[in-house]
Amino acid sequence: xxxxxxxxxxxxxxxxxxxxxxxxxxxxxxxxxxxxxxxxxxxxxxxxxxxxxxxxxxxxxxxxxxxxxxxxxxxxxxxxxxxxxxxxxxxxxxxxxxxxxxxxxxxxxxxxxxxxxxxxxxxxxxxxxxxxxxxxxxxxxxxxxxxxxxxxxxxxxxxxxxxxxxxxxxxxxxxxxxxxxxxxxxxxxxxxxxxxxxxxxxxxxxxxxxxxxxxxxxxxxxxxxxxxxxxxxxxxxxxxxxxxxxxxxxxxxxxxxxxxxxxxxxxxxxxxxxxxxxxxxxxxxxxxxxxxxxxxxxxxxxxxxxxxxxxxxxxxxxxxxxxxxxxxxxxxxx
Numbered sequence: 001x002x003x004x005x006x007x008x009x010x011x012x013x014x015x016x017x018x019x020x021x022x023x024x025x026x027x028x029x030x031x032x033x034x035x036x037x038x039x040x041x042x043x044x045x046x047x048x049x050x051x052x053x054x055x056x057x058x059x060x061x062x063x064x065x066x067x068x069x070x071x072x073x074x075x076x077x078x079x080x081x082x083x084x085x086x087x088x089x090x091x092x093x094x095x096x097x098x099x100x101x102x103x104x105x106x107x108x109x110x111x112x113x114x115x116x117x118x119x120x121x122x123x124x125x126x127x128x129x130x131x132x133x134x135x136x137x138x139x140x141x142x143x144x145x146x147x148x149x150x151x152x153x154x155x156x157x158x159x160x161x162x163x164x165x166x167x168x169x170x171x172x173x174x175x176x177x178x179x180x181x182x183x184x185x186x187x188x189x190x191x192x193x194x195x196x197x198x199x200x201x202x203x204x205x206x207x208x209x210x211x212x213x214x215x216x217x218x219x220x221x222x223x224x225x226x227x228x229x230x231x232x233x234x235x236x237x238x239x240x241x242x243x244x245x246x247x248x249x250x251x252x253x254x255x256x257x258x259x260x261x262x263x264x265x266x267x268x269x270x271x272x273x274x275x276x277x278x279x280x281x282x283x284x285x286x287x288x289x290x291x292x293x294x295x296x297x298x299x300x301x302x303x304x305x306x307x308x309x310x311x312x313x314x315x316x317x318x319x320x321x322x323x324x325x326x327x328x329x330x331x332x333x334x
Contacts, residue, residue, distance in 0.1 A: 009034035012065065014043060014093040022132060022149045022204075023094045023142075030086030037063045042097050046135060047073055048090040053139065092143055094132055098207055101128045101155045108217075109163055111170050113177050120177050123215040124166060126188070129208035130154055130199065138203030154204060161198060165191045180214040187211060309334050 009032045014024050017040055039045050039060045047054040047069070054073040063069055070079050070087070079087060103126060110119030130151075132138055142149055169190040170180060180187070192209035199206055215221075312319055313326035320326060324334050 009036070011036050011038060012045075012091050013038035014040065017043065017093075017095070019095075019097070019099075020151045021095055022099070022151060022154070023092055023138070025143060025147045026091040026093065027147060030088045031065055032086040033066055033081035035065045035086075037065050037069055037091070039063075039093075042095060044094045044096055044135075046092040046094065046139070048092060048139070049073070049076060049087075051144065053136065054089070056135065092139065094135065094138075096132070098129050098131045099151050099154075101130060101151060101158065102126075103128060103155065103159055103162060105163060105166065106159070109166055109170075111167060111177060120220070121217055122170070122177075122180070124211055125213060125215075126209070126211040128158060128192075128195065128206060128210075130204050131207050132203060133205035134200070134203035136203070137201070141202045154199065154202075157199065157202075158195060158206075161195070162191070165194050168194075178216075178220075184211045184214070 010029065012026050012031060012035060014026070016024070037045060037057070039057060041060050043060070045057045054076055055069070057069070066081060071077055076087070081087070105123045105125070108121035108123050111122055113120040169187045172190070176182065188209050188211050192206055195209060196206040309320055309322055309324060313329060313331055315331040316326060316329045318326060318328040325332055
């Protein structure tokens with residue numbers, strides 16, 4: 001950071017440039033004749049004199065301050081360096097990159113929900129993107145009283161109001177409390193707009209905001225998963241079959257586990273049901289045949305009583321083929 005005696009030129013630069021620092025202010029000592037300014041990629045340099053912005057330099061490179069910088073300063077164009085005196089100015093280095101902040105709710109947010117006294121406890125996590133957008137506001141509100149400003153400082157500012165914003169946008173327009181992920185885009189857009197209004201007071205814009213996931217209490221999440229699975233397969237029977245298939249695929253049907261025991265019972269019940277169905281079908285077929293035989297016998301008897309040759313012999317049941325005597329047993333048919 002240019003540690004030289006007052007009698008020699010110094011180097012004005014941000015040596016400890018880091019990804020988590022939004023700005024850093026060079027305030028070491030007077031800028032001497034022959035001093036140089038170094039601007040690295042991703043940096044802007046702002047000259048301040050008596051708290052007032054004198055010039056903003058955005059192009060990376062190395063510059064001679066006396067010949068290449070001072071002529072462009074608003075009120076210091078004619079400044080002359082003396083042998084024992086220099087320019088007592090400050091240089092604010094600003095990180096121009098876009099920063100990504102990961103966030104998560106500190107505790108469950110109690111979302112008002114019908115039939116749940118106290119509300120539904122929900123946690124959420126995601127990311128936010130920020131960037132310095134207004135140098136004048138940044139200097140006026142933050143850099144005027146701080147020599148550095150980190151991403152964590154902005155993160156603290158964001159998380160302070162995030163719970164309230166999540167509650168506001170989740171509750172808005174009757175969102176489905178048990179399927180919030182489907183509305184994550186709309187909720188994120190609303191929060192981004194409100195957060196941007198908040199951080200813009202410090203010269204920083206929220207360029208992006210996203211919700212990665214909503215988290216419910218385990219007992220509620222379990223019921224949500226079961227409801228979704230049943231809705232997917234259509235009925236309980238198919239849901240049970242799907243559960244058994246998943247258990248088989250995961251190797252859980254080897255016994256010794258609750259899932260394996262349940263699946264074994266389900267398989268046994270299904271096999272027993274199949275056997276019962278087959279038996280019932282066979283009995284129905286036999287009963288149908290007996291009913292047909294009985295009807296034929298009755299028809300033969302009726303035909304005999306009416307003086308007509310019956311179609312079947314009432315004695316042995318064989319076809320009569322229109323004969324007066326049964327071709328099989330010789331019984332007289334008329």
